[in-house]
Each structure stands twice: as structure tokens, then as C-alpha cells.
Amino acid sequence: MRIKRTGKIVDNFYALGNEAVPVYLLDGQMPVLFEAGFTSLALLYEKEIKEILGNRSPYYLFLSHSHFDHIGAAHYLKSVWPEMKIAGSGKIGEVLARPNALELIIKLNKEAIQAAQSWGITSLYEKPFSPFDLDLTVNSDQIIDLGENLSVKVIHTPGHTWDFMSYWLPEMKILIASEAVGCDDGQGNIVTEFLVDYDQYRKSLEKLTKLDVEILCPGHKVILTGPDSKDYTRSSLRQAADYVSTVEGFLRSEQGNIKHVVSRVKAWQWDPMPLPKQPESAYLLNTHTRVKKIWERMQKGG
Secondary structure, eight states: OEEOSOEEEETTEEEESOTTSOEEEEOSSSOEEEOOOOGGGHHHHHHHHHHHHTTOOOSEEEOOOOOHHHHTTHHHHHHHSTTOEEEEOHHHHHHHTSHHHHHHHHHHHHHHHHHHHHTTOOSOOOSOOOOOOOSEEOOTTOEEEEETTEEEEEEEOTTSOTTOEEEEETTTTEEEOGGGGOEEOSSSOEEOOOSSOHHHHHHHHHHHHTSOOSEEEOSSSOEEETHHHHHHHHHHHHHHHHHHHHHHHHHHHTTTOHHHHHHHHIIIIITTOOSSOOOHHHHHHHHHHHHHHHHHHHHTTO
16 A cells, blocks of 8 residues: 555554655654654644654654754754654764754755645744754664564665664564655655665665565655555665666766756656655755766766
8 A cells, every 4th residue: 555644554653744754653652753854844743743642752763864854853852852862873963063064954944944835834833953962873783672562673774875774663564764765756656865875775775675564664755555565665676777777878968967967857857746845956956966976886887
């Protein structure tokens, strides 16, 4: 099944906020959140979390990586529940300590206010993104006990970013993989999401395809259940190879002109996407990085 909405997914597991930038909640003895979405959706996340937890506090907030649309509301949520522990790769802290990176995260979250408004969302939080500290640095293969025979296994899945961590809930067969498995474009195609290394991205995807997943949570727009979850990861592998091959063709025909190729990729991929979709500035930034990485790989004979 392909679920394109927020709300209850299965007993005690929810997608909250907006389907384009969801926060996931696992309720239980130690409730946990995964991802922190846009800064501008902080009030919506808070409201929906409280509708489920009441006066209880989330115990952990697990972050997959340091991109603006996955950490945007972390500081705000920590201010609401100060006892909650923010967890993620140590490299997230390194990114937030870099002035240029922090400036970009603030800028992109500010621009995302317009995207949220275009989706018809009201009661937006319009204060700028604020940095935060990690309370728990997680490492690959680390297992965190949540009580009641529930646990989270951390899986390092670099490729989209170097700091990327996916989260596996083995007892419930739920995988929160975000962009490590690509993103559905709203029309059934999967946007390939490597930014730092295609070959590492592919290895990470191959690792995740070996899990016995029943519920798959990519970064945006859709949640897959049952056989569709396994089909999605296999299809993502195929489409990643096709994407690289297509961009290589563009690069050859444009004689390595990155700017021209980015425009061609946008016209092919982003322009026909239905709303809601990634803000244009963020898409162009990521596409420029992907095209450049593919060109560098071609130059090395990859």
C-alpha cells in the first residue's frame, strides 16, 4: 500500500504534520520522534504530538541528517519538551557549527514558509531556525532499548550526506530511511538523492534492501507498506542507475556544462512534479551538487 497522508499508520506509529515533511511518532513506554521537518511547521508538529501523547514527553528525537527540512523544528520541540533527548550523528553538530552551513539552513527554512503557505497550512511558526545541541551521538549498529520489547537500531547509510543515519525498528519491521532510499515525486517515480557520493548511496540502498521491511518511511510524500515497501527499495536502486545514466548523457551532449545540465534536469524532473514538492531553490542546490558529482565521477572513469 502507498499511503499519501499523515495520521495513524499502524497501532502506535504515526506520521504527523504534513506528508511532504512529516515527523514520525512511535508511541509506547518511551515515546520517540523521528525527524524535525520545517521550522515553519513547528506549531503543527507540536499540536499533533500532544493530541497523541497528552502531557507525556517524547523520550528521544532521532534525526537522520543535517538538512534544513529534517532538523528545522528540533530547537522548538526541545523547548516544548526540555527532557527530550535529541539524537543523531555527531557530524550534525559539526555542520551546525559552520557559519556558512547555518546561514544556509536559516535561509532555506525561511523560504520554506512560502511553500507551506502554498500548501494551505495556517498557523505557521515564522521565527527563524535556531541551532541546537545533540544530547546523544549515535553510531552505526547501535541498538537503543525503548522498553516493552521495542528497540531502535541505527544504520549508517551515507550517500545523500556523510552524516546520514537510518533507523530500523526490528520488532515492528519499520524502517525510517528518509532520502537514503530516494523520494517519491508524487507520480510514482523515485528521485535519486545522493549528494556526496553515488557509489556510497548505492551501497547504502543495497544494505537496506536486505531488511525484512513491512513499513518504509522515505523522506517525503509517501509511506510504503507490505510488498510495496520492498518493491520501492528495489525500484529506487534501478532508478538511481537510470538517473546517473541520463545525466551522464546530458553532460556529454553539453560538454560538461554543469549549469546547462542542471536546467535540463530541472525541466525533466522537477517542473512536472505536482505540489507539494521541494522548494525550487533547495532542488536546484541539490541538483547542482548531484550533477557535479556525476561529472567528477565520469572524469575519474566511474
